[in-house]
Amino acid sequence: MTHHLRxxxxxxxxxxxxxxxxxxxxxxDEWGFPIMATDRIPRELLADAKAAAAACPALALRLTREP
Amino acid sequence: MITPLDTHQRLLxxxxxxxxxxxxxxxxxxxxSGLRGHGGAGFxxxxxxxxxxxHRGRHPATVVVNACESEPVSGKDHxxxxxxxxxxxxxxxxxxxxxxxxxxxxxxxxxxxLGHMLTALLATRAYPVPVHLQPVPHRYVASEESALVNxxxxxxxxxxxxxxxxDQKGMLISNxxxxxxxxxxxxxxxxxxxxxxxxxxxxxxxxxVGGAVREPGVREIACGTPIGEVLTGADxxxxxxxxxxxxxxxxxxxxxxxxxxxxxxxxxxxxxxGVGALFVLGPDACGLAETARIVRYLAGESAGQCGxxxxxxxxxxDDLAQLVQGRAEVLPRLRxxxxxxxxxxxxxxxxxxxxxxxxxxxxxAADVERHLAGRPCVYMGQSHVPLESR
Numbered sequence: 001m002t003h004h005l006r007x008x009x010x011x012x013x014x015x016x017x018x019x020x021x022x023x024x025x026x027x028x029d030e031w032g033f034p035i036m037a038t039d040r041i042p043r044e045l046l047a048d049a050k051a052a053a054a055a056c057p058a059l060a061l062r063l064t065r066e067p
Numbered sequence: 068m069i070t071p072l073d074t075h076q077r078l079l080x081x082x083x084x085x086x087x088x089x090x091x092x093x094x095x096x097x098x099x100s101g102l103r104g105h106g107g108a109g110f111x112x113x114x115x116x117x118x119x120x121x122h123r124g125r126h127p128a129t130v131v132v133n134a135c136e137s138e139p140v141s142g143k144d145h146x147x148x149x150x151x152x153x154x155x156x157x158x159x160x161x162x163x164x165x166x167x168x169x170x171x172x173x174x175x176x177x178x179x180x181l182g183h184m185l186t187a188l189l190a191t192r193a194y195p196v197p198v199h200l201q202p203v204p205h206r207y208v209a210s211e212e213s214a215l216v217n218x219x220x221x222x223x224x225x226x227x228x229x230x231x232x233x234d235q236k237g238m239l240i241s242n243x244x245x246x247x248x249x250x251x252x253x254x255x256x257x258x259x260x261x262x263x264x265x266x267x268x269x270x271x272x273x274x275x276v277g278g279a280v281r282e283p284g285v286r287e288i289a290c291g292t293p294i295g296e297v298l299t300g301a302d303x304x305x306x307x308x309x310x311x312x313x314x315x316x317x318x319x320x321x322x323x324x325x326x327x328x329x330x331x332x333x334x335x336x337x338x339x340x341g342v343g344a345l346f347v348l349g350p351d352a353c354g355l356a357e358t359a360r361i362v363r364y365l366a367g368e369s370a371g372q373c374g375x376x377x378x379x380x381x382x383x384x385d386d387l388a389q390l391v392q393g394r395a396e397v398l399p400r401l402r403x404x405x406x407x408x409x410x411x412x413x414x415x416x417x418x419x420x421x422x423x424x425x426x427x428x429x430x431x432a433a434d435v436e437r438h439l440a441g442r443p444c445v446y447m448g449q450s451h452v453p454l455e456s457r
Contacts, residue, residue, distance in 0.1 A: 008228045009373040009413045033374035035407050 001065045003041040005049050007034055011060035018061055021052040069184065072192060075153040093165045093253055094120060100257035101269040102249065105143075106133055106210075106242030107312070107341050108415075109268075109330050112249065115241070118234035119166040127169040128237040130162045131219065132246060134175050135203045135210030138312040139364075139454050141344040143273035144243040146285040148181050151247065152188055156198065158246030161253050163196045166239050170197050174215055177202035207314075207368035211414045212240045214370070225370040226414035244273055264290035268329035272343050278451065279305045279349030288328065295324025297345060304350040307430050311341025313361045313452065314419020316426035317354060320347070337426060346452055353446040355434050358427035359387035364454045365420040375411035379404060380420050387424060391447060395439040402428070 005025065014032035024045055027035040041049045041063070053061040098113030119128050132155060136144040148155055159171045171194070175182050182200055189198050201219065203209050209224040216233045218224040233240050241249075248270055252260050261269045268290040274297055277283045281300035288297055294308060298320075301308075307317045310328075316338035318326065326336045333340050348354055366380035386401035405428075408421035428435060438444065 009375070009411060010226075010228050012374060014374045029375065029379070029407055031374055031378040033378070033411070035411070 001067060003043075003046055003049065004039045004064050004066050005036070005041050005053065006039060006062045006064055007036065008058075008060040008062070011058045012056075013058045013060070015057050017055045017057065018052040021055055022048045025049070026052070069149065069188075070151050070153065072153055072188075075151070090120070090165045090167065093161060096252055096257050097165075097249060100248075100252045100260040101266070102245065102252060102260065103268065103330065104242055105244040105248070105272060105343060107138075107314075109340055112241065112245055115234065115239060116162065116165050118232075119168075119237065119239040122166070122234060122237040124237045126237060128163075128166045128239060129219070130159050130166065130168045130171045131215055131238055131240045132156075132159050132171065132173040132243055133210060133212075133215060133240055134173060134181075134243040135215075136176070136243075136342070137205070137207045137210045138314075138342045138344060140277055140309065140312055140346045140452065141275045141342040143275050143285045143343060145179075145181065146275075147244055147247060147273060148185070152185060153192075154247045154250050155243045156189075156194070158248070158250035158253075159198070159241075160194060160196065161249055162239055162241060162246060168196060168237075168239065170199065172199050172201050172219060174201045174203045174210070174218075177204055206370070207365065208370045208414060208416050211416070213414060215240055225372060226416075228413045265327065265329045265331075267331040268340070272328070272340075274328065275342075275344040276347075277344070277453070278308075278347035280347050291327040291329040291332075293324060294318070294326050294328060294345065295321070297328065298324070298347060301347045302349050305347045306350060307348045307354050309344075309346040309348065309423070309452065310338045312344050312419075313454070314365065314416070314423060315339060315341040315344070316422050317348075317358070317430040318426070319430045337429070339422075348451060351446065352449060352451045353391065353434060353444040354427055354431040355387060355438065356391045356444050356447055356449065357452050358424055358431075359384060359391055360450065360454065361452060362387055362420050362424050365416070365423075369416060370414075373412040373417070375408060376417040379408050379411075379417060383408070383420065383424055387427075390435065390438055391444045393438045393441050393443040398435070398439070 016032045019026045019028045053063045094116045102112040103109045134144045204224050211226045214226040217227050264270045279302035363384040369376045386397045389397045405421045405425045409418040
Protein backbone atom coordinates (compact mmCIF):
# COMPACT_ATOMS: atom_id res chain seq x y z
CA MET A 1 0.00 0.00 0.00
CA THR A 2 1.24 3.47 -0.84
CA HIS A 3 -0.17 6.86 0.03
CA HIS A 4 -1.35 9.14 -2.75
CA LEU A 5 -2.33 12.79 -2.64
CA ARG A 6 -5.17 13.44 -5.10
CA UNK A 7 -6.25 16.89 -6.27
CA UNK A 8 -9.88 17.49 -7.16
CA UNK A 9 -9.17 19.91 -10.01
CA UNK A 10 -12.75 21.17 -10.12
CA UNK A 11 -12.92 21.92 -6.40
CA UNK A 12 -9.44 23.51 -6.29
CA UNK A 13 -9.51 27.30 -6.23
CA UNK A 14 -5.76 27.86 -6.23
CA UNK A 15 -5.37 29.25 -2.72
CA UNK A 16 -1.91 27.69 -2.51
CA UNK A 17 -1.80 26.38 1.06
CA UNK A 18 -0.74 22.93 -0.18
CA UNK A 19 2.34 24.41 -1.86
CA UNK A 20 3.26 26.12 1.41
CA UNK A 21 2.75 23.05 3.59
CA UNK A 22 4.20 20.46 1.22
CA UNK A 23 6.76 22.29 -0.95
CA UNK A 24 8.70 19.06 -1.56
CA UNK A 25 5.80 17.75 -3.69
CA UNK A 26 3.61 20.70 -4.63
CA UNK A 27 4.65 23.64 -6.78
CA UNK A 28 2.34 26.40 -8.02
CA ASP A 29 1.73 27.59 -11.54
CA GLU A 30 1.63 31.32 -12.33
CA TRP A 31 -2.04 31.43 -11.28
CA GLY A 32 -1.54 29.61 -8.00
CA PHE A 33 -2.85 26.19 -9.05
CA PRO A 34 -0.89 23.16 -7.85
CA ILE A 35 1.66 21.29 -9.94
CA MET A 36 2.35 17.92 -8.33
CA ALA A 37 5.83 16.50 -8.75
CA THR A 38 4.27 13.12 -7.97
CA ASP A 39 1.08 11.95 -6.32
CA ARG A 40 2.91 9.24 -4.35
CA ILE A 41 3.70 10.45 -0.87
CA PRO A 42 6.83 8.98 0.75
CA ARG A 43 6.56 7.97 4.40
CA GLU A 44 8.69 10.87 5.67
CA LEU A 45 6.31 13.43 4.10
CA LEU A 46 3.11 11.75 5.24
CA ALA A 47 2.53 14.13 8.16
CA ASP A 48 3.00 17.19 5.93
CA ALA A 49 0.68 15.72 3.30
CA LYS A 50 -1.96 15.12 5.96
CA ALA A 51 -1.59 18.71 7.12
CA ALA A 52 -1.93 20.00 3.55
CA ALA A 53 -5.07 17.94 2.92
CA ALA A 54 -6.59 19.13 6.18
CA ALA A 55 -5.70 22.77 5.52
CA CYS A 56 -7.15 23.00 1.99
CA PRO A 57 -9.97 25.56 2.22
CA ALA A 58 -11.68 24.06 -0.86
CA LEU A 59 -11.47 20.48 0.47
CA ALA A 60 -9.82 19.65 -2.84
CA LEU A 61 -7.03 17.43 -1.50
CA ARG A 62 -7.45 13.83 -0.53
CA LEU A 63 -4.87 11.51 0.93
CA THR A 64 -5.66 7.95 -0.13
CA ARG A 65 -4.13 4.53 0.43
CA GLU A 66 -3.90 2.57 -2.80
CA PRO A 67 -2.44 -0.79 -3.66
CA MET B 68 -29.30 7.32 -47.96
CA ILE B 69 -30.34 5.16 -45.02
CA THR B 70 -29.95 1.43 -45.35
CA PRO B 71 -33.56 0.20 -44.89
CA LEU B 72 -34.23 -2.29 -42.13
CA ASP B 73 -35.04 -5.19 -44.48
CA THR B 74 -31.82 -4.65 -46.45
CA HIS B 75 -29.87 -4.35 -43.21
CA GLN B 76 -31.31 -7.63 -41.96
CA ARG B 77 -30.74 -9.38 -45.29
CA LEU B 78 -27.12 -8.24 -45.29
CA LEU B 79 -26.41 -8.94 -41.69
CA UNK B 80 -29.05 -11.46 -40.62
CA UNK B 81 -30.25 -11.82 -37.05
CA UNK B 82 -32.71 -9.67 -35.19
CA UNK B 83 -31.47 -7.33 -32.51
CA UNK B 84 -31.98 -8.62 -29.03
CA UNK B 85 -30.45 -11.52 -27.20
CA UNK B 86 -27.81 -12.77 -29.62
CA UNK B 87 -27.05 -16.42 -30.19
CA UNK B 88 -24.15 -15.82 -27.83
CA UNK B 89 -24.72 -15.57 -24.09
CA UNK B 90 -23.91 -12.29 -22.38
CA UNK B 91 -20.51 -13.48 -21.20
CA UNK B 92 -19.70 -15.02 -24.60
CA UNK B 93 -20.29 -11.66 -26.24
CA UNK B 94 -17.94 -9.90 -23.83
CA UNK B 95 -15.35 -12.62 -24.39
CA UNK B 96 -15.75 -12.25 -28.17
CA UNK B 97 -15.24 -8.48 -27.97
CA UNK B 98 -12.24 -8.95 -25.67
CA UNK B 99 -10.70 -11.46 -28.09
CA SER B 100 -11.39 -9.16 -31.04
CA GLY B 101 -9.13 -6.51 -29.51
CA LEU B 102 -11.64 -3.78 -30.43
CA ARG B 103 -10.72 -0.37 -29.05
CA GLY B 104 -13.04 2.62 -28.78
CA HIS B 105 -13.28 4.97 -31.77
CA GLY B 106 -14.42 8.02 -29.81
CA GLY B 107 -10.95 9.31 -29.02
CA ALA B 108 -9.37 7.53 -26.07
CA GLY B 109 -8.99 4.11 -27.72
CA PHE B 110 -9.87 2.21 -24.56
CA UNK B 111 -10.32 -1.57 -25.01
CA UNK B 112 -14.07 -2.09 -25.46
CA UNK B 113 -14.09 -5.61 -24.02
CA UNK B 114 -12.55 -4.40 -20.78
CA UNK B 115 -15.16 -1.65 -20.55
CA UNK B 116 -18.00 -4.12 -21.13
CA UNK B 117 -16.51 -6.42 -18.47
CA UNK B 118 -16.27 -3.56 -15.95
CA UNK B 119 -19.87 -2.40 -16.45
CA UNK B 120 -21.13 -6.01 -16.36
CA UNK B 121 -19.47 -6.37 -12.95
CA HIS B 122 -21.30 -3.28 -11.69
CA ARG B 123 -23.69 -4.08 -8.84
CA GLY B 124 -25.61 -0.91 -8.10
CA ARG B 125 -29.07 -0.05 -6.94
CA HIS B 126 -30.14 0.58 -10.55
CA PRO B 127 -29.53 -1.56 -13.63
CA ALA B 128 -26.88 -0.39 -16.07
CA THR B 129 -27.41 2.04 -18.96
CA VAL B 130 -25.84 1.87 -22.42
CA VAL B 131 -25.03 5.31 -23.78
CA VAL B 132 -24.40 5.68 -27.51
CA ASN B 133 -22.08 8.64 -27.85
CA ALA B 134 -22.86 10.22 -31.23
CA CYS B 135 -22.12 13.82 -30.20
CA GLU B 136 -19.05 14.04 -32.44
CA SER B 137 -18.08 17.45 -31.14
CA GLU B 138 -14.77 17.34 -33.04
CA PRO B 139 -15.24 19.96 -35.79
CA VAL B 140 -12.99 18.05 -38.24
CA SER B 141 -14.80 14.73 -37.76
CA GLY B 142 -17.96 13.61 -39.53
CA LYS B 143 -17.73 9.82 -39.29
CA ASP B 144 -20.39 9.16 -36.67
CA HIS B 145 -22.84 11.44 -38.45
CA UNK B 146 -22.15 9.63 -41.72
CA UNK B 147 -22.42 6.21 -40.08
CA UNK B 148 -25.74 7.03 -38.40
CA UNK B 149 -27.05 8.57 -41.62
CA UNK B 150 -26.32 5.41 -43.62
CA UNK B 151 -26.42 2.48 -41.20
CA UNK B 152 -28.34 3.48 -38.06
CA UNK B 153 -29.57 -0.11 -37.55
CA UNK B 154 -26.02 -1.38 -37.22
CA UNK B 155 -25.24 1.10 -34.43
CA UNK B 156 -28.51 0.26 -32.65
CA UNK B 157 -27.82 -3.48 -33.00
CA UNK B 158 -24.49 -2.91 -31.28
CA UNK B 159 -26.18 -0.95 -28.51
CA UNK B 160 -28.78 -3.70 -28.00
CA UNK B 161 -26.05 -6.35 -27.85
CA UNK B 162 -24.04 -4.29 -25.39
CA UNK B 163 -27.18 -3.77 -23.27
CA UNK B 164 -27.69 -7.53 -23.22
CA UNK B 165 -24.06 -8.11 -22.24
CA UNK B 166 -24.10 -5.69 -19.29
CA UNK B 167 -27.77 -6.36 -18.36
CA UNK B 168 -28.75 -2.75 -19.02
CA UNK B 169 -32.40 -1.80 -18.96
CA UNK B 170 -32.17 1.22 -21.25
CA UNK B 171 -30.22 2.67 -24.14
CA UNK B 172 -29.66 6.39 -24.51
CA UNK B 173 -28.48 7.82 -27.83
CA UNK B 174 -26.67 11.13 -27.28
CA UNK B 175 -26.86 13.46 -30.26
CA UNK B 176 -25.99 17.15 -30.71
CA UNK B 177 -28.99 19.31 -29.82
CA UNK B 178 -30.98 20.14 -32.95
CA UNK B 179 -29.26 17.51 -35.10
CA UNK B 180 -31.70 16.47 -37.88
CA LEU B 181 -30.54 12.89 -37.29
CA GLY B 182 -32.77 13.01 -34.20
CA HIS B 183 -35.91 13.12 -36.37
CA MET B 184 -34.67 10.25 -38.50
CA LEU B 185 -33.85 8.15 -35.43
CA THR B 186 -37.20 8.90 -33.78
CA ALA B 187 -39.00 7.71 -36.89
CA LEU B 188 -36.78 4.67 -37.17
CA LEU B 189 -37.17 3.65 -33.53
CA ALA B 190 -40.93 3.59 -34.03
CA THR B 191 -40.64 0.99 -36.79
CA ARG B 192 -38.87 -1.69 -34.83
CA ALA B 193 -39.35 -3.44 -31.50
CA TYR B 194 -36.35 -3.21 -29.19
CA PRO B 195 -35.80 -5.50 -26.19
CA VAL B 196 -34.87 -2.47 -24.06
CA PRO B 197 -36.25 1.06 -24.44
CA VAL B 198 -34.15 3.43 -26.55
CA HIS B 199 -34.21 7.14 -25.76
CA LEU B 200 -32.67 10.10 -27.55
CA GLN B 201 -30.79 12.67 -25.50
CA PRO B 202 -29.91 16.05 -27.06
CA VAL B 203 -26.49 17.28 -25.89
CA PRO B 204 -25.48 20.97 -25.86
CA HIS B 205 -22.98 22.08 -28.51
CA ARG B 206 -19.82 22.22 -26.49
CA TYR B 207 -16.57 20.43 -27.16
CA VAL B 208 -16.29 18.93 -23.68
CA ALA B 209 -20.00 18.04 -23.36
CA SER B 210 -19.35 14.73 -25.15
CA GLU B 211 -16.61 13.71 -22.71
CA GLU B 212 -17.60 10.55 -20.80
CA SER B 213 -18.03 12.01 -17.33
CA ALA B 214 -19.86 15.02 -18.82
CA LEU B 215 -22.41 12.71 -20.46
CA VAL B 216 -22.89 10.82 -17.18
CA ASN B 217 -23.35 14.17 -15.43
CA UNK B 218 -25.85 15.35 -18.06
CA UNK B 219 -27.87 12.12 -17.81
CA UNK B 220 -27.92 12.02 -14.01
CA UNK B 221 -28.10 15.70 -13.03
CA UNK B 222 -28.76 17.69 -16.22
CA UNK B 223 -25.37 19.43 -15.98
CA UNK B 224 -23.33 18.82 -19.17
CA UNK B 225 -19.91 19.42 -17.58
CA UNK B 226 -17.17 16.88 -16.82
CA UNK B 227 -16.81 15.70 -13.22
CA UNK B 228 -13.93 14.59 -11.05
CA UNK B 229 -13.24 10.85 -11.03
CA UNK B 230 -13.52 8.46 -9.35
CA UNK B 231 -16.23 7.33 -9.59
CA UNK B 232 -15.64 6.30 -13.18
CA UNK B 233 -18.69 5.90 -15.48
CA ASP B 234 -18.54 2.09 -15.19
CA GLN B 235 -18.72 2.39 -11.41
CA LYS B 236 -22.02 4.20 -11.92
CA GLY B 237 -23.28 1.45 -14.22
CA MET B 238 -22.86 3.52 -17.37
CA LEU B 239 -21.41 2.03 -20.53
CA ILE B 240 -20.49 5.04 -22.64
CA SER B 241 -19.53 3.95 -26.11
CA ASN B 242 -18.91 5.79 -29.35
CA UNK B 243 -21.45 5.09 -32.15
CA UNK B 244 -18.84 3.58 -34.48
CA UNK B 245 -17.49 1.35 -31.70
CA UNK B 246 -20.96 -0.16 -31.17
CA UNK B 247 -21.29 -0.81 -34.92
CA UNK B 248 -18.08 -2.86 -34.65
CA UNK B 249 -19.55 -4.72 -31.64
CA UNK B 250 -22.56 -5.69 -33.80
CA UNK B 251 -20.27 -6.99 -36.53
CA UNK B 252 -18.06 -8.92 -34.08
CA UNK B 253 -21.17 -10.58 -32.60
CA UNK B 254 -22.20 -11.76 -36.06
CA UNK B 255 -18.88 -12.64 -37.64
CA UNK B 256 -16.62 -13.40 -34.69
CA UNK B 257 -13.36 -11.99 -33.35
CA UNK B 258 -11.16 -13.80 -35.89
CA UNK B 259 -13.06 -12.24 -38.76
CA UNK B 260 -12.58 -8.84 -37.09
CA UNK B 261 -8.85 -9.40 -36.56
CA UNK B 262 -8.34 -10.31 -40.23
CA UNK B 263 -8.07 -6.56 -40.88
CA UNK B 264 -5.86 -4.08 -39.03
CA UNK B 265 -2.80 -4.57 -36.82
CA UNK B 266 -2.39 -6.67 -33.66
CA UNK B 267 -2.55 -3.49 -31.59
CA UNK B 268 -5.35 -1.80 -33.57
CA UNK B 269 -7.42 -4.59 -35.15
CA UNK B 270 -10.34 -4.19 -37.52
CA UNK B 271 -11.35 -1.32 -39.74
CA UNK B 272 -12.09 2.29 -38.92
CA UNK B 273 -13.94 5.25 -40.33
CA UNK B 274 -11.72 8.22 -41.12
CA UNK B 275 -12.81 11.76 -41.92
CA VAL B 276 -10.49 13.31 -44.50
CA GLY B 277 -10.52 17.07 -45.05
CA GLY B 278 -8.49 20.11 -46.04
CA ALA B 279 -6.20 20.18 -49.09
CA VAL B 280 -7.35 16.84 -50.52
CA ARG B 281 -9.10 16.00 -53.77
CA GLU B 282 -12.02 14.18 -52.18
CA PRO B 283 -12.91 15.23 -48.66
CA GLY B 284 -15.26 12.94 -46.79
CA VAL B 285 -15.60 9.80 -44.70
CA ARG B 286 -14.20 6.43 -45.73
CA GLU B 287 -13.59 3.06 -44.14
CA ILE B 288 -10.01 1.84 -44.04
CA ALA B 289 -8.19 -1.04 -42.39
CA CYS B 290 -6.55 0.17 -39.17
CA GLY B 291 -2.82 0.44 -39.81
CA THR B 292 -3.20 1.86 -43.32
CA PRO B 293 -0.37 4.36 -43.89
CA ILE B 294 -1.44 8.00 -43.75
CA GLY B 295 -0.15 8.59 -47.28
CA GLU B 296 -2.42 5.90 -48.68
CA VAL B 297 -5.48 7.48 -47.06
CA LEU B 298 -4.41 10.86 -48.42
CA THR B 299 -3.96 9.77 -52.04
CA GLY B 300 -4.70 12.84 -54.12
CA ALA B 301 -3.76 15.32 -51.41
CA ASP B 302 -1.89 18.47 -52.43
CA UNK B 303 1.72 17.26 -53.00
CA UNK B 304 3.03 20.55 -51.57
CA UNK B 305 1.07 20.22 -48.34
CA UNK B 306 3.47 20.32 -45.42
CA UNK B 307 1.43 18.97 -42.53
CA UNK B 308 -1.56 16.89 -41.53
CA UNK B 309 -3.58 17.27 -38.35
CA UNK B 310 -4.21 13.76 -37.01
CA UNK B 311 -6.93 12.67 -34.57
CA UNK B 312 -8.92 15.91 -34.40
CA UNK B 313 -8.21 19.47 -33.27
CA UNK B 314 -7.14 18.11 -29.88
CA UNK B 315 -4.81 15.71 -31.71
CA UNK B 316 -1.40 16.47 -33.18
CA UNK B 317 0.24 17.81 -36.31
CA UNK B 318 2.53 15.49 -38.26
CA UNK B 319 4.86 16.66 -41.04
CA UNK B 320 4.26 15.78 -44.69
CA UNK B 321 5.56 14.08 -46.69
CA UNK B 322 7.62 12.30 -44.00
CA UNK B 323 4.58 11.15 -41.98
CA UNK B 324 2.96 9.57 -45.07
CA UNK B 325 4.49 6.22 -44.07
CA UNK B 326 3.09 6.30 -40.52
CA UNK B 327 0.33 3.69 -40.09
CA UNK B 328 -3.01 4.85 -38.66
CA UNK B 329 -2.76 2.63 -35.60
CA UNK B 330 -2.46 3.36 -31.88
CA UNK B 331 1.10 2.21 -31.21
CA UNK B 332 2.67 3.63 -34.37
CA UNK B 333 0.94 7.01 -34.01
CA UNK B 334 2.01 7.24 -30.37
CA UNK B 335 5.60 6.59 -31.45
CA UNK B 336 5.25 9.40 -33.99
CA UNK B 337 4.00 11.77 -31.27
CA UNK B 338 0.34 11.69 -32.28
CA UNK B 339 -2.79 9.72 -31.39
CA UNK B 340 -5.57 8.09 -33.39
CA GLY B 341 -8.22 10.15 -31.57
CA VAL B 342 -11.42 10.26 -33.61
CA GLY B 343 -9.60 9.16 -36.76
CA ALA B 344 -9.76 12.50 -38.56
CA LEU B 345 -7.07 13.70 -40.99
CA PHE B 346 -6.97 17.36 -41.97
CA VAL B 347 -4.36 18.33 -44.58
CA LEU B 348 -2.95 21.84 -44.38
CA GLY B 349 -2.17 23.20 -47.85
CA PRO B 350 1.04 25.07 -48.71
CA ASP B 351 -0.60 28.52 -48.60
CA ALA B 352 -1.36 28.49 -44.90
CA CYS B 353 0.52 28.99 -41.63
CA GLY B 354 0.33 26.04 -39.27
CA LEU B 355 1.16 28.23 -36.29
CA ALA B 356 -1.62 30.69 -37.09
CA GLU B 357 -4.03 27.78 -37.53
CA THR B 358 -2.91 26.31 -34.21
CA ALA B 359 -3.39 29.67 -32.50
CA ARG B 360 -6.98 29.64 -33.82
CA ILE B 361 -7.48 26.05 -32.70
CA VAL B 362 -6.22 26.67 -29.15
CA ARG B 363 -8.28 29.86 -28.91
CA TYR B 364 -11.35 27.83 -29.91
CA LEU B 365 -10.54 25.06 -27.42
CA ALA B 366 -10.05 27.67 -24.67
CA GLY B 367 -13.55 28.97 -25.41
CA GLU B 368 -14.94 25.42 -25.32
CA SER B 369 -13.63 24.70 -21.81
CA ALA B 370 -16.29 23.93 -19.24
CA GLY B 371 -14.60 26.58 -17.10
CA GLN B 372 -14.19 24.40 -14.03
CA CYS B 373 -10.47 23.75 -13.54
CA GLY B 374 -7.91 26.53 -13.05
CA UNK B 375 -5.18 25.09 -15.30
CA UNK B 376 -7.71 24.96 -18.19
CA UNK B 377 -9.50 28.25 -17.43
CA UNK B 378 -6.26 30.25 -17.20
CA UNK B 379 -3.78 28.06 -19.06
CA UNK B 380 -5.56 27.62 -22.41
CA UNK B 381 -6.20 31.33 -23.10
CA UNK B 382 -2.58 32.05 -22.07
CA UNK B 383 -1.29 29.42 -24.50
CA UNK B 384 -3.53 30.83 -27.26
CA ASP B 385 -2.17 34.34 -26.54
CA ASP B 386 1.43 33.10 -26.70
CA LEU B 387 0.81 31.39 -30.04
CA ALA B 388 -0.83 34.52 -31.45
CA GLN B 389 2.15 36.61 -30.35
CA LEU B 390 4.59 34.11 -31.83
CA VAL B 391 2.80 34.41 -35.18
CA GLN B 392 3.30 38.18 -34.94
CA GLY B 393 7.04 37.66 -34.55
CA ARG B 394 7.33 38.18 -30.79
CA ALA B 395 10.14 35.75 -30.04
CA GLU B 396 10.29 36.41 -26.32
CA VAL B 397 7.14 34.39 -25.63
CA LEU B 398 8.69 31.09 -26.74
CA PRO B 399 10.32 29.98 -23.44
CA ARG B 400 7.15 30.90 -21.52
CA LEU B 401 4.98 29.04 -24.04
CA ARG B 402 7.15 25.91 -23.80
CA UNK B 403 6.93 26.04 -20.01
CA UNK B 404 3.15 26.42 -20.09
CA UNK B 405 2.79 23.54 -22.54
CA UNK B 406 4.92 21.35 -20.28
CA UNK B 407 2.85 21.88 -17.15
CA UNK B 408 -0.65 21.78 -18.67
CA UNK B 409 -1.28 18.06 -19.38
CA UNK B 410 -2.88 15.98 -16.64
CA UNK B 411 -4.06 18.97 -14.62
CA UNK B 412 -7.75 19.02 -15.47
CA UNK B 413 -10.66 16.84 -14.39
CA UNK B 414 -10.91 15.78 -18.05
CA UNK B 415 -8.37 15.59 -20.88
CA UNK B 416 -9.47 18.80 -22.59
CA UNK B 417 -6.35 20.79 -21.59
CA UNK B 418 -4.14 17.83 -22.55
CA UNK B 419 -5.47 17.93 -26.12
CA UNK B 420 -4.97 21.68 -26.44
CA UNK B 421 -1.40 21.42 -25.13
CA UNK B 422 -0.65 18.46 -27.40
CA UNK B 423 -1.77 20.18 -30.59
CA UNK B 424 0.18 23.33 -29.63
CA UNK B 425 3.35 21.40 -28.74
CA UNK B 426 3.16 19.43 -31.98
CA UNK B 427 2.84 22.71 -33.92
CA UNK B 428 6.06 24.09 -32.39
CA UNK B 429 7.80 20.90 -33.51
CA UNK B 430 6.28 20.42 -36.98
CA UNK B 431 6.29 24.11 -37.91
CA ALA B 432 9.75 24.74 -36.41
CA ALA B 433 10.87 26.42 -39.65
CA ASP B 434 7.94 28.85 -39.39
CA VAL B 435 8.82 29.48 -35.73
CA GLU B 436 12.38 30.35 -36.86
CA ARG B 437 11.06 32.72 -39.55
CA HIS B 438 8.76 34.47 -37.10
CA LEU B 439 11.61 34.67 -34.59
CA ALA B 440 13.77 36.32 -37.27
CA GLY B 441 11.20 39.11 -37.25
CA ARG B 442 9.11 38.05 -40.22
CA PRO B 443 5.48 37.94 -39.17
CA CYS B 444 3.14 35.48 -40.81
CA VAL B 445 1.85 36.41 -44.26
CA TYR B 446 -1.16 34.13 -43.85
CA MET B 447 -2.34 35.75 -40.63
CA GLY B 448 -6.08 36.21 -40.48
CA GLN B 449 -6.81 33.23 -42.72
CA SER B 450 -8.97 30.31 -41.56
CA HIS B 451 -8.41 26.81 -42.88
CA VAL B 452 -9.23 24.28 -40.17
CA PRO B 453 -13.03 24.48 -39.70
CA LEU B 454 -13.85 25.22 -36.09
CA GLU B 455 -17.61 25.26 -36.00
CA SER B 456 -19.27 21.95 -35.32
CA ARG B 457 -21.95 20.98 -37.81
